[in-house]
Amino acid sequence: MTAGAPSQLGPTGTGAATARLPGVAVPERRRLRTPPFKRAIFIALILGLSVLFIYPFVWLISASLKPQADVFDNRLIPRDFANNYWGDPTPGAPGDEALFSLPEVPVATWFMNSVWIGVLGALLVTFSSALVAFAFAYFRFPGRNVLFGLVLATMMLPGAVTMIPEYLIWNELSQITGEGGRFAALPDIGVNTQYPLWVPNLFASAFYIFLLRQFFMGIPRDLFDAARIDGDSYFSMFRRIALPLAKPALIVAFVFEMQAKWFDLIRPLIYLRDTDLFTLPLGLKTILDQFGTGGGGESDWQIIMAGTVVAVVPMVILFALFQRAFLEGISTSGRKG
């Protein structure tokens, strides 16, 4: 596997400069000659609008810090910080429970489930998609165009069409690996386990294949040929040259899949039954149903708001860390959400 002769190219070879996300126009900063007066008006306008856009976040955080009676009082700064569901509020006070210690809604467990499934799924799909994308970008093989056409076609397919048979596959798997099944010795995979949430990520995803292939095609072929001459196997060439150079695009795929996993409600709804297995979106829905006005809840909106903050904040952090990847990914792909 390892190269016989040391390659002249480090992981950050000269090709890195040429390898940009294709499709992202390198904007030549236009100096629009907006007169200062007009510019001031525009800035005032945009400030007003951004207050409008940010307001729901501020409202949400503030509501999560209030006691039940004050949730809808429209103060942005809570009147009473002492009785909220974050920490361990005054004992004996109304609602003296903390969000993370409510037994019927194990928020901390859901959070960790979401984190590990998100990270694992994103890593798997990024790696497998990169492998496939590299094959489509570098190798010439019979049937390449037809197969790539199939990849693109699957991007158009609504998930609803395959959703039911896929469920039946997992259902069948839980029959044979569950208790009393023929392969009961194996770990139980199937319905009501978390495998259906991340195992499909092993098999690459059309959208990321497309994205990464575009990127790999931007890397000069000479780099790969040079590595081959140096004695690299195809796989080590992929690992040592292609992957390091494609880092920006790999990060895009990774953060997009993280986001997709963090957002996903429908697959957990279909596959999970036990509360402890839930991911955060399904957990949040459970909190809403349990504490909201319907379903016998007592309108404990402060708990619901605290749970919502737990779901929102990690994405904001991820976005802060990988802002460029998010924005470049959206301009390249235009995928909504």
Next chain:
Amino acid sequence: MATTAVNATRPGPPTRARAWFSRFRERETWFAYAFILPWAFGFVVLTAGPMIASFYFSLTNYGVEQIGGFAETEYVGAENYSRLLDDGKIPLALKNTFIYTGMMVPATMVVALALASILLRIGRAGDFFRTVFYLPQITPPVAVGILILVLFNGSYGVVNRALEALPFIEQGPFWTTDPSWIKPSLAIMSVWAVGGTMVIYLAALRGVPQHLYEAAAMDGASAFRRFKDVTLPMISPALFFTFIILTIAGLNTFTEVYTAYFGAGSTGAEEPEAALMYAIYLFRQAFQFFNMGYAAAMAWLFFVIVMAVTLLNILGTRRFVFYQGAQR
């Protein structure tokens, strides 16, 4: 590579076939197949196979008894499809989905374009505000569904408080319970997540060559004419693209609406028919009532509708799209 050399000589059909087959003797070909194996497996097991199976199930009575093995699966022909015509909830769900999409798509495009145009004109500060306007886009859809309930609450919600502060409005609409206001509130909430579309427009606007505006201004074109005859044609590929993508996303709407109005009941009221989107009804048929055969037929109807709408959109708007490259 050897194959390119062969291709370069443009051989006639018999030799071309032989050249094609000869590539199976090359190691490179087999490595390539090994590399695409993950996708190929997934395609067969999770896409192509399920598609065929889904079509088969749509012709059967497959349901909860069949899953449990208590009853045989029976072939029922097109019965599920004719049932679609008799099910009053199908037209209702389609109507809801189309009304919502019809409100959400143009509103999102207009707001996104307005924001992007302003951001373009404020220089460096634009980058900061771009981040601000993108934030709603990274809010989980379940959280958005919850926010709809609290922000648009008829009696306490902040939206109505703001509206009632206006001198001519006494009581704002009961957004979350009044059937005629549910879809507008859903659409307004999706416009909040305008950030992705806005980022695409911003990139497109930055790509419009400045000299076109200068030439237009020199010819005495008004700001409106410059927008209509320079900006719009030049960014039309981006408009076209987002139009298609947003429409597909609108038709697939599930999570926000399901969170807010379905499940164990979170508004205290009955599940409102006005919020029944097609994807939600499909989900319920499949995974709550376990009418798998019927749901598979629903899925195929949905597939045909989404394809037809997309095709119509492409055909209907294609002539307005101007590709710069084609003119050079």
